[in-house]
Amino acid sequence: MQEQNIKSGSFKTVISSEHHLFDLHIRETFQYRDLIFLFVKRDFNAKYKQTILGPLWAIIQPLLTTVVFTVIFGNLAKLTTADVPEEHIMPGFLFYMAGNICWSYFSSTLQATSDTFIVNRFTMGKVYYPRLAAPISTAFSNLISYGIQLAMFMAFWMISFFKDGADISVTPAMALLPLLVVQMMMLAVGFGIIISSVTTKYRDLAMLVGFGLQLWHYGCPVAYGLQLVPEKWMSLYMLNPMSSIITTFRYAAFGFGYFNLGYYLISWGVTLLVFFTGLVMFSRIERTFMDTI
Amino acid sequence: MDDIILKIENVSKIYKLGQIGGTTLREEFQRWGAKMRGKEDPTRKIGAVQYSKGETFLALDNVSFEVKKGERVGIIGHNGAGKSTLLKLISRITAPSTGMIGLNGRIASMLEVGTGFHRELTGRENIYMNGAILGMTKKEIDSKIEDIIEFSELRQFIDTPVKRYSSGMYVKLAFSVAAHLDSEIMIMDEVLAVGDMAFQKKCLDKMNEVSRTRGNTILYVSHNMSTIRELCDRVIVLEHGKVTFNGGVEEGIETYLKASFQNELAIDYTNIPREKHRWTSKLKTAYTAFADEKNIFDAHEQLRILIKWVNEEDVSDLCLRIEFRTQDERTIGTSFLYDFYSGKKDEQGEICVSLDLGSFAPGRYRTKYTFFNKGAHGRIFDAEVVQGLSFRVMSDGEIQWDSKHWGNILLPELRQSSPEGDRT
Numbered sequence: 001m002q003e004q005n006i007k008s009g010s011f012k013t014v015i016s017s018e019h020h021l022f023d024l025h026i027r028e029t030f031q032y033r034d035l036i037f038l039f040v041k042r043d044f045n046a047k048y049k050q051t052i053l054g055p056l057w058a059i060i061q062p063l064l065t066t067v068v069f070t071v072i073f074g075n076l077a078k079l080t081t082a083d084v085p086e087e088h089i090m091p092g093f094l095f096y097m098a099g100n101i102c103w104s105y106f107s108s109t110l111q112a113t114s115d116t117f118i119v120n121r122f123t124m125g126k127v128y129y130p131r132l133a134a135p136i137s138t139a140f141s142n143l144i145s146y147g148i149q150l151a152m153f154m155a156f157w158m159i160s161f162f163k164d165g166a167d168i169s170v171t172p173a174m175a176l177l178p179l180l181v182v183q184m185m186m187l188a189v190g191f192g193i194i195i196s197s198v199t200t201k202y203r204d205l206a207m208l209v210g211f212g213l214q215l216w217h218y219g220c221p222v223a224y225g226l227q228l229v230p231e232k233w234m235s236l237y238m239l240n241p242m243s244s245i246i247t248t249f250r251y252a253a254f255g256f257g258y259f260n261l262g263y264y265l266i267s268w269g270v271t272l273l274v275f276f277t278g279l280v281m282f283s284r285i286e287r288t289f290m291d292t293i
Numbered sequence: 294m295d296d297i298i299l300k301i302e303n304v305s306k307i308y309k310l311g312q313i314g315g316t317t318l319r320e321e322f323q324r325w326g327a328k329m330r331g332k333e334d335p336t337r338k339i340g341a342v343q344y345s346k347g348e349t350f351l352a353l354d355n356v357s358f359e360v361k362k363g364e365r366v367g368i369i370g371h372n373g374a375g376k377s378t379l380l381k382l383i384s385r386i387t388a389p390s391t392g393m394i395g396l397n398g399r400i401a402s403m404l405e406v407g408t409g410f411h412r413e414l415t416g417r418e419n420i421y422m423n424g425a426i427l428g429m430t431k432k433e434i435d436s437k438i439e440d441i442i443e444f445s446e447l448r449q450f451i452d453t454p455v456k457r458y459s460s461g462m463y464v465k466l467a468f469s470v471a472a473h474l475d476s477e478i479m480i481m482d483e484v485l486a487v488g489d490m491a492f493q494k495k496c497l498d499k500m501n502e503v504s505r506t507r508g509n510t511i512l513y514v515s516h517n518m519s520t521i522r523e524l525c526d527r528v529i530v531l532e533h534g535k536v537t538f539n540g541g542v543e544e545g546i547e548t549y550l551k552a553s554f555q556n557e558l559a560i561d562y563t564n565i566p567r568e569k570h571r572w573t574s575k576l577k578t579a580y581t582a583f584a585d586e587k588n589i590f591d592a593h594e595q596l597r598i599l600i601k602w603v604n605e606e607d608v609s610d611l612c613l614r615i616e617f618r619t620q621d622e623r624t625i626g627t628s629f630l631y632d633f634y635s636g637k638k639d640e641q642g643e644i645c646v647s648l649d650l651g652s653f654a655p656g657r658y659r660t661k662y663t664f665f666n667k668g669a670h671g672r673i674f675d676a677e678v679v680q681g682l683s684f685r686v687m688s689d690g691e692i693q694w695d696s697k698h699w700g701n702i703l704l705p706e707l708r709q710s711s712p713e714g715d716r717t
Contacts, residue, residue, distance in 0.1 A: 011300065011395030015385055035425040042422060046413040049454075123409045127402050127426055128385035287388035290381070291308060 019287060024279050029130040039137035044144055058145040059152045062100045069096040073223050083226035083247050083258035088167035091160050094153070098250050099222035101149040102180075106188050106242060107213045109142045113192025114209050117200050117289050124290065131286040132279075135196070139189050146181070157253065169255035176252040180245055183271050187241055190275035197278075197285040200292055221246055226258050241267035241274075297397075298510050299360040299383070299478060304392035305534075306353040306378050352378040354534035355392070362397075362477075363508040367521040367542065369549045370531035372680060376514045377482060379531065383512070384480050398477025398510075401427045412456035416447060416466055419455055423470045437473050444499070445469035446492075465492055472499040475507055482514045497524060518546050518621040550620045558583050562679060575676040576611075576642070576664060578602045588684045590650055592703070596684065597647045600662060604642065608666075608676070609635040613646070615681065616661040617653075625658075625701040631667070654701045655688035 029036075048054045073079040074092040081095040113135040117124070120134050161168055199206045220242045221229075229237050237243055238260070244267035251257040353375045360366055370376050382389050384402030409426040410419050420441055424434040442451050445466050455463060471481075479500070501524060504511050515521055521528065521542065528545030530538035530552070538548045559582035584597035598615075611634040616627045634642055660681035665673045688694055 011397050013396040013400075015382065015389065015394040015396070017389045017391045017393070019388070032425075032428075034431040037431075038422050038425045042411055042414060042418075045418075046411060049413045123426060125386060127409075128400070129426055129428070290387045 019284060021280060021284075024283050025130050025132060029132045029136065032130050032133050035129055036133050036137045036140065039133065040141040040144070043137065043141035047141075055145075055148055058148040062097065062104055062149050063152065065100050065104075066093060066097040069100070069223055079223065080225040080227045083221065083250060084256075085227070088254075088256045091168070094156055094160055094168070094254070095225070095250065096223070097153055097156060098253055099220070099246050101146065101153055102184065102246050102249055103217060103220060103222045103242070104149070105142060105146040106184050106245075107217070108145075109139050109185070109188035110192045110195075111209055111213060112138045112142065113189055114195035115199065115206055116193065116196040117285070118196070118203075118206070121290070132193075132282065135189050135193050135282075138192075139185050143181075143185070153253075167256065168253070171252075171255040173252040173255065173259070176248060180249050180252065183241075183268065184245055186275040187245075187271045190271065190278035193278040193282040194274070197281040197289075200285055200289040216240075216242070219243070238263040239266065239270070241270045243267075296362045297359050298362045299397070299512075300395040301356055301358050301379075301383070302393045302395070304353055304356045304379075304382060304389045304394060305351065306375075306382060306387075307390040308350045308352055351534055353382070353389075356531075356534070356536055357392075358529060358536060358539055360478075360510060360512070362510060363504070364527055365504055365511040365513065365525045367525035367528045367545070368512060368514045368531060369516070369518075369521065369528060369545065371552075374531040375534040376531055378534075380480050380482055380512065380514060396478065399428055400478045400480060401471075401474040401476035402480040410455055410463070410467065413454055415454055416445075416451040416458070417442075419466065420470055423467065424474075427470070427474055428476060429474065441469045441473050444472065444495075468492065468496050472496045472503070475503060475509060478510045478512065479504075480512045500524070516622050518550075521546065546621075557682060558586055558588055560682060575606050575608050576602045576604045578662065578664075578677055578679045579641070581662070581679075581682055583682060583684070584645055584647075588682065589687060590684060591687050592650055592653065592655070592689055594650055595647045596650050597645060598660075598682065599643070599645045601641065601643045602664070602677070604636050604638050604640050606638050607636070610666060611635065611642075611676070612665050612667060612673075613644070614663050614665065615646070615648075616663070618659045618661065619696070619701055620657050620659065622659075626652075650686055652703050653686045654696055654699065654703050655686050655694045656696055656701060657683065657685045658701075659683045 044055075048057065051057060053060070070093050074081060074096070081092045116131070116135050116138070120131075124131065124134075157168065195205055195209060219237075219240055226243075226247055244260075244263050247258045248264055251259040356375075356379065368376050368379065380402065381387050383394060383396075384400055386402075409422050411422060414422060417438070420438060421431065421434050424437075425431070429437075442448050445451075445468075447462055447466055447469075450458065450462065455466070458466070497520065500511065503509055511524065513521065513524055525542055527540065528538065528542050528549075529536055530545055530549045532552060537552070538545050559580065561580055562578045563580075578600065580599075580601040582599045584599045590596060600613075610632045612632060613630045614627050616624050618624050628648055630644075630646055633644060636642055660683065662677075662679050662681045663675055664677040665675045668674055
């Protein structure tokens with residue numbers, strides 16, 4: 001009779017030794033949105049406390065990288081900045097900046113979420129809150145920096161649009177931009193929580209993250225245009241969801257370039273697969289990670 | 294039955310021994326390679342007991358109990374009895390190995406105060422942060438923030454980053470948030486062990502009031518019997534992961550105290566799992582024993598204790614102090630030995646100390662050994678702390694000692710003296 005008491009649903013919360021694969025605590029995480037908001041605020045404030053330039057630092061880094069790329073890859077190495085055979089003038093500076101801000105959001109979010117359990121072990125070991133709140137808030141606080149960078153990008157976009165005679169134009173494809181941001185978030189958080197789940201036991205993977213991201217960077221059309229990729233490798237190259245995201249981002253922002261619906265849908269498939277694999281692994285590990293960390 | 298707010302049913306928690314924690318893939322391979330060649334595991338800590346793979350430690354063994362709404366339950370037991378594990382399971386920090394826990398209502402656990410405080414944020418921001426981590430919504434905190442600030446006595450510093458706070462202020466702020474939580478179930482693990490006495494009292498009163506007026510349920514873990522008496526109306530005693538008593542406060546405390554007089558003549562520390570501390574200990578106590586192989590002494594006898602340890606790193610000018618405590622954990626006095634040992638890493642040390650028991654009143658005593666180093670300006674740095682042996686001092690039969698009124702120290706005998714002073 002007592003046995004039925006817990007199982008019969010007379011308790012709101014049941015903590016059991018059994019775990020269902022799809023117990024993802026999504027609803028509970030949503031209930032803690034105030035906490036997520038505070039985490040985001042804390043991260044943002046703590047990041048720029050005692051700096052003079054404050055959030056301006058968010059644009060200095062991609063701006064300088066873009067300048068360097070423009071000078072080195074565009075002028076010296078003469079790498080193509082076109083994703084399709086050229087019929088429009090592609091403004092090199094904007095081209096590199098588009099790639100840089102997307103990549104920097106993706107890589108910084110992935111890196112920051114990949115050690116969720118290790119970084120938060122002191123609070124997580126003392127009190128319960130939905131563990132997913134931590135990587136989600138990281139993704140959102142990076143989104144603030146990304147937003148600042150996007151504003152800078154838009155400023156340069158306007159300058160080119162009105163002054164330079166570049167061919168960029170506003171097209172309906174621009175509506176894809178918010179969707180791309182959501183996709184990047186899911187992809188970065190997905191990879192991040194997969195890695196953080198695995199690293200509770202083996203810390204080795206944490207060492208690989210920085211290095212792996214650097215290699216991955218070369219595999220994305222950040223510093224060069226898609227034209228540089230040989231046709232026979234194209235389908236393999238586009239399996240990398242970030243390739244699709246970055247080229248589609250440029251297509252949406254400039255109104256011309258490369259867009260392949262098939263590859264774009266594949267990148268969404270990969271993103272969703274990674275994200276849900278991450279959620280399942282994360283919710284499995286979060287139950288007992290304090291015993292092994 | 295709907296007034297049962299917490300139900301624990303056949304809950305066990307098993308910890309794997311041997312290879313707990315942050316192993317790297319390389320160590321795993323080394324371990325595996327060594328095993329293939331039949332050699333000793335190279336990653337094993339020297340002096341540690343070797344557990345074969347799959348060997349486990351049962352921290353909680355089939356525990357079941359219920360708590361009704363509004364009850365204030367004290368959980369007592371020795372170190373390693375499973376109290377903290379139980380609280381961790383209830384507060385969902387880790388999952389049980391078998392069994393189920395049912396909860397009705399929100400839980401606020403305070404396994405340590407000030408969880409989630411960030412040094413760069415101001416006191417006010419940290420109140421929001423801490424409150425949210427403990428499960429309050431922003432609206433709830435908004436409605437309480439004035440009370441919290443008032444309670445903390447820190448109004449003038451509330452918009453200063455907490456990194457500029459003294460440690461006392463920090464604790465006060467953290468307590469204030471904790472004391473204003475009003476979740477249906479509050480879990481506390483000796484949170485009141487720090488902070489100044491007056492403020493502790495204030496917090497206890499506040500929690501008492503909250504639980505009485507709002508009917509909140511409190512689970513309280515402590516070694517301090519007087520707070521248990523003050524705060525709780527039921528006690529659960531845990532012993533080696535099992536519930537050995539569940540009922541009235543006085544009866545429970547008595548059961549616990551009786552059980553806590555261990556008749557051990559020696560303790561082998563290598564088998565006792567340690568709580569993780571933030572600081573690293575310089576050495577690990579391995580073994581202690583009564584040199585005379587008995588634990589009951591007459592007042593005119595000497596207490597002689599043997600202690601063995603292993604150095605975790607180089608140590609020099611090691612000092613030892615032994616704190617003597619009564620059964621209800623009040624320290625009655627401390628005895629020191631200075632600069633008795635220096636040694637290299639991985640060496641084993643051993644010492645036998647003796648103490649006249651003449652000033653101990655008859656009764657039962659516990660000990661706590663602390664190895665430490667002296668620093669400049671009389672400061673000391675603790676290197677290792679362990680619970681030591683317990684012993685009993687026999688009455689000489691002349692009078693029945695009343696420790697409740699007389700204390701536990703037998704001061705030097707009064708002498709008859711002439712009003713002009715002694716001239717001896």
